[in-house]
Amino acid sequence: MSPAPAKKEVVKDDSMWLQKELINRNYHEVATAHETGRKISATFVPGNLNELLMCFDFARRLPETDALQNGMRKKSGKMIMDAEREGHSEDVCTYVKTDLGMMLAGEKGPTGEPMPHPDVLLLSYTGCFTFMKWFELVRQKYDCETVMLHVPYQGDGKINPAMRDYVVKQLKDKVIPTLEKVSGVKFDIDRLRGYMKESAKAEEDLVRVLQSAKQRPSPIDGYFGAVYYIGPIFTAFRGVPEATKYYSVLREEVEARVREGKGPVTPEGDHPGEKYRLVVEGPPNWTNFREFWKMFYDEGAVVVASTYAKVGGVYDFGFRHDPDHPLESLADYCLGCYTNLNFPQRIDMICKYMDEYQADGLLINSIKSCNSFSAGQLLILREVEKRTGKPAAFIESDLVDPRYFSAANIKNRLESYFQMIKQKRAANEVLHRH
Amino acid sequence: MSVRELVKRCEALFDDLELGAVKQWKAAQPGRKAIGYLPIYVPREIVHAAGMLPVGIFGGGDQLEVIQGDAYYQSYICRIPRSTLELGLTGRLDCLDGMLFPSICDVIRNLSGMWQIMFKDKYVKYFDLPQNYDDSTGGTFYIHEMSALRSDLEKLSNKKITDEDLRNSIAVYNDNRRAVRELYAYRAQKPWQAPTSEMYLVLRAGCVLPPEEHTALIRKYLVSCEEQQRPQRDNARVVLTGSFCEQPPLGLIKSIEIAGCYVVDDDFQLCQSMLLEEVPTTGDPLEALSKAFLHRSAQTSSKYDEKKEDKGKHLLRQVKTRGAEGVIFAAASFCDPALLERPMLLEILAKHKIPYTAFKYAENTGQMAPIREQTGTFADSIKLWSAA
Numbered sequence: 001m002s003p004a005p006a007k008k009e010v011v012k013d014d015s016m017w018l019q020k021e022l023i024n025r026n027y028h029e030v031a032t033a034h035e036t037g038r039k040i041s042a043t044f045v046p047g048n049l050n051e052l053l054m055c056f057d058f059a060r061r062l063p064e065t066d067a068l069q070n071g072m073r074k075k076s077g078k079m080i081m082d083a084e085r086e087g088h089s090e091d092v093c094t095y096v097k098t099d100l101g102m103m104l105a106g107e108k109g110p111t112g113e114p115m116p117h118p119d120v121l122l123l124s125y126t127g128c129f130t131f132m133k134w135f136e137l138v139r140q141k142y143d144c145e146t147v148m149l150h151v152p153y154q155g156d157g158k159i160n161p162a163m164r165d166y167v168v169k170q171l172k173d174k175v176i177p178t179l180e181k182v183s184g185v186k187f188d189i190d191r192l193r194g195y196m197k198e199s200a201k202a203e204e205d206l207v208r209v210l211q212s213a214k215q216r217p218s219p220i221d222g223y224f225g226a227v228y229y230i231g232p233i234f235t236a237f238r239g240v241p242e243a244t245k246y247y248s249v250l251r252e253e254v255e256a257r258v259r260e261g262k263g264p265v266t267p268e269g270d271h272p273g274e275k276y277r278l279v280v281e282g283p284p285n286w287t288n289f290r291e292f293w294k295m296f297y298d299e300g301a302v303v304v305a306s307t308y309a310k311v312g313g314v315y316d317f318g319f320r321h322d323p324d325h326p327l328e329s330l331a332d333y334c335l336g337c338y339t340n341l342n343f344p345q346r347i348d349m350i351c352k353y354m355d356e357y358q359a360d361g362l363l364i365n366s367i368k369s370c371n372s373f374s375a376g377q378l379l380i381l382r383e384v385e386k387r388t389g390k391p392a393a394f395i396e397s398d399l400v401d402p403r404y405f406s407a408a409n410i411k412n413r414l415e416s417y418f419q420m421i422k423q424k425r426a427a428n429e430v431l432h433r434h
Numbered sequence: 435m436s437v438r439e440l441v442k443r444c445e446a447l448f449d450d451l452e453l454g455a456v457k458q459w460k461a462a463q464p465g466r467k468a469i470g471y472l473p474i475y476v477p478r479e480i481v482h483a484a485g486m487l488p489v490g491i492f493g494g495g496d497q498l499e500v501i502q503g504d505a506y507y508q509s510y511i512c513r514i515p516r517s518t519l520e521l522g523l524t525g526r527l528d529c530l531d532g533m534l535f536p537s538i539c540d541v542i543r544n545l546s547g548m549w550q551i552m553f554k555d556k557y558v559k560y561f562d563l564p565q566n567y568d569d570s571t572g573g574t575f576y577i578h579e580m581s582a583l584r585s586d587l588e589k590l591s592n593k594k595i596t597d598e599d600l601r602n603s604i605a606v607y608n609d610n611r612r613a614v615r616e617l618y619a620y621r622a623q624k625p626w627q628a629p630t631s632e633m634y635l636v637l638r639a640g641c642v643l644p645p646e647e648h649t650a651l652i653r654k655y656l657v658s659c660e661e662q663q664r665p666q667r668d669n670a671r672v673v674l675t676g677s678f679c680e681q682p683p684l685g686l687i688k689s690i691e692i693a694g695c696y697v698v699d700d701d702f703q704l705c706q707s708m709l710l711e712e713v714p715t716t717g718d719p720l721e722a723l724s725k726a727f728l729h730r731s732a733q734t735s736s737k738y739d740e741k742k743e744d745k746g747k748h749l750l751r752q753v754k755t756r757g758a759e760g761v762i763f764a765a766a767s768f769c770d771p772a773l774l775e776r777p778m779l780l781e782i783l784a785k786h787k788i789p790y791t792a793f794k795y796a797e798n799t800g801q802m803a804p805i806r807e808q809t810g811t812f813a814d815s816i817k818l819w820s821a822a
Contacts, residue, residue, distance in 0.1 A: 086777070087776070087777045087780065088777055089773040089774075089776065089794075091510070091767060091768045091769075091770075091773050091794075092770060092773050092774050093770075093774075096774070123738075125565060125738075128540065129539045129540045129543070129736070129770055129771065130540075130770055130774065132565070132738055133735070133770070133771070133774030133775060134774075136738075136739060136745065136774075136775075136778060137774065137777065137778060139742050140742060140745065140778050140781065143742060146742075148565055148566060148738050148740070150564060150565035150566050150572070150738075152562045152575065153537065153543060153560060153562055155535075155543075155546055155547075155559065155560025155561075155562065156559075156560070162574075162575060162578035162579075163575075165574070165575075166564075166566075166571065166572075166574070166575035166578075169570070169571045169574070170566055170571055173568065173570075173571060174566070174568075174571070342546070342547040342550070342560070343544060343546075343547025343548055343550065343551060344547055344550055344551060345547075346547075347551070366508055368508075368510045371511065371539070371540040371541050371544075371770060372540040372543075372544075374508060374510075374511070375507070375511055375515065375540055375541040375544040375545070376506065376507075376515075376544040376545065376547070376548045377508075378505065378506045378507065378508070379506055379548050379551065379552070383551065396508065
């Protein structure tokens with residue numbers, strides 16, 4: 001019998017190891033929170049008020065990242081089916097069903113450690129209708145204290161003072177008193193300011209990292225790689241000094257790659273060489289994340305910018321958490337998250353990326369679970385093509401439901417798309433020569 | 435006018451995807467404007483006070499062939515946005531001068547931005563309803579939203595909307611809501627006299643008629659119903675819920691009745707019955723509308739329930755006050771608000787030992803046999819096994 005082939009080692013930068021450590025530590029903190037006398041909060045990635053939650057010493061859960069971690073670990077498929085057997089519709093979000101399925105399966109988190117019930121659900125209703133029902137469902141099952149933060153949608157493409165005042169008033173009158181009551185910790189605004197100072201530093205470094213993709217070759221992948229880069233700042237670590245350090249290390253790594261003229265790091269080592277520069281709209285698929293990524297780098301494609309890397313905060317147009325105006329700044333942060341932007345704003349942003357990052361085209365990964373992103377994406381495709389003259393393509397998958405990832409279909413579409421870009425480029429070159 | 439004639443008129447209005455009634459209303463007086471609104475709820479009083487006609491847009495139903503609209507949506511998105519786009523792209527909504535997209539779900543929310551891009555010459559507003567029900571917080575925000583709408587419509591109509599205009603419009607809609615409540619009460623009392631397939635058409639007429647005319651129509655229907663006695667059947671009395679946005683085809687409502695159910699309450703046209711009590715016609719009119727929405731409006735799945743114990747209260751009240759024997763949960767396929775809410779409501783019904791059945795539909799569902807079979811079995815089970 002021949003020996004089993006050795007498993008290929010995944011290549012990781014120092015910053016990736018640092019991040020892994022942060023995430024695992026957080027899962028451990030959540031698992032042991034009640035034993036150590038800490039309360040647990042749960043909230044969502046878009047509009048997450050991590051700095052505020054830290055002011056009350058909560059161990060912090062983010063059910064979306066739990067679901068995606070379960071997806072990456074190939075555990076979500078069964079969880080989804082278990083939830084569907086319990087009566088949850090096959091038509092609705094698979095993050096929700098993975099979360100509920102995880103609870104049904106004995107309340108073990110993605111790392112295998114216990115996942116105790118949250119003590120408070122901070123329902124930051126930002127850019128996604130499903131969030132509201134998700135926490136109502138969790139509350140129904142576990143009777144957790146729940147506090148709603150309604151973040152109005154930017155229907156007119158701007159934040160007006162009434163929207164900001166509404167969010168701030170909810171923070172003052174509802175959210176903070178509830179968090180004080182559940183945690184038993186008195187709110188200290190200076191503590192909040194301190195965390196926000198850390199956030200702003202990390203945000204500055206993150207923006208430098210993401211904007212490094214304007215270089216040729218791009219030293220990063222702004223979608224598959226960016227998923228790792230945004231991890232700490234979009235979740236339980238924004239405002240934590242270790243996260244600030246992470247972004248400083250990451251920035252140094254990326255700047256070194258720029259100096260050396262290197263492309264992005266892939267799980268198989270250095271990128272084989274940049275042939276196509278893409279902008280991607282929509283979240284990635286998590287169940288087949290590596291396989292999906294490989295389809296890009298095997299063909300020489302690099303994603304130079306993505307809208308998903310803005311889902312937990314749009315920082316590249318100047319917003320930073322502002323310790324001098326802490327509550328107003330938290331409101332602006334929530335109001336400005338990508339999925340809280342209206343369609344014209346989203347299209348403008350993509351067109352800007354196409355231009356500034358010198359992209360060859362737009363790829364939309366349309367996610368069955370996520371109407372907030374997906375409903376109307378075919379109009380985005382048409383409009384961006386019309387405005388930029390660059391080709392766009394459309395693929396479909398899901399966040400964490402393995403039944404909706406068809407590798408062969410996606411690979412075929414991507415290969416045809418890359419061919420199309422190549423032909424278009426050749427035609428342009430001929431045109432320029434004459 | 436006999437019931438038959440009256441229902442025939444309502445059916446003609448319902449079938450007319452060209453919105454002939456709206457065009458007629460506009461033609462009757464030069465300069466008149468009409469504003470479309472999507473489900474579930476907008477304060478139509480503000481549109482009315484601007485001298486405009488609020489027009490309910492509930493998709494294309496089962497008569498519209500959707501061709502262009504499908505090109506904008508993936509297979510896993512519900513049908514109402516695609517048929518609404520089809521109506522727009524085929525010029526059927528040209529008579530509308532603007533569209534309001536209330537905050538019901540992400541699909542309708544995104545449609546508001548699509549409308550801004552695709553129909554640039556029209557007024558478009560995403561209308562955010564508050565999920566915080568404190569007067570000083572959600573109320574202040576909501577009054578600002580309504581003030582913004584008021585100011586936009588003033589610009590569009592070139593006419594100042596005074597507080598008095600608003601109070602008059604509130605009175606008009608109070609009367610309309612009163613008539614709608616009378617209709618619901620009558621049907622619950624004598625469902626054989628006012629079948630839901632008819633009553634639904636009478637309600638839908640309110641989407642295209644001025645409220646004053648619609649109120650009169652409802653009252654005429656109630657009078658006509660009493661003039662003609664119809665046979666009473668031993669049907670099961672049910673509340674139908676979950677159909678607040680994309681509407682089931684009329685054939686589906688008929689099928690439920692044919693299968694042995696009297697629908698004694700529903701949420702088809704929530705905009706007309708969202709506010710549960712009279713809105714005061716004195717004082718600040720926007721404040722009055724705000725308080726009515728925040729404190730005295732129907733529960734529905736696109737609204738947040740502040741407390742766990744509030745969940746399902748409205749549905750339980752419907753069952754109790756209407757003397758229903760069961761609940762049919764009928765939701766549009768891919769409808770996030772309804773389908774995410776469903777497990778919670780079904781759990782509550784089970785806890786209260788209220789029989790229920792659930793199915794999905796699309797506005798163009800054509801196969802009624804499975805629905806008839808399911809609801810028929812449900813009705814039989816109620817008759818055979820409940821209480822007896």
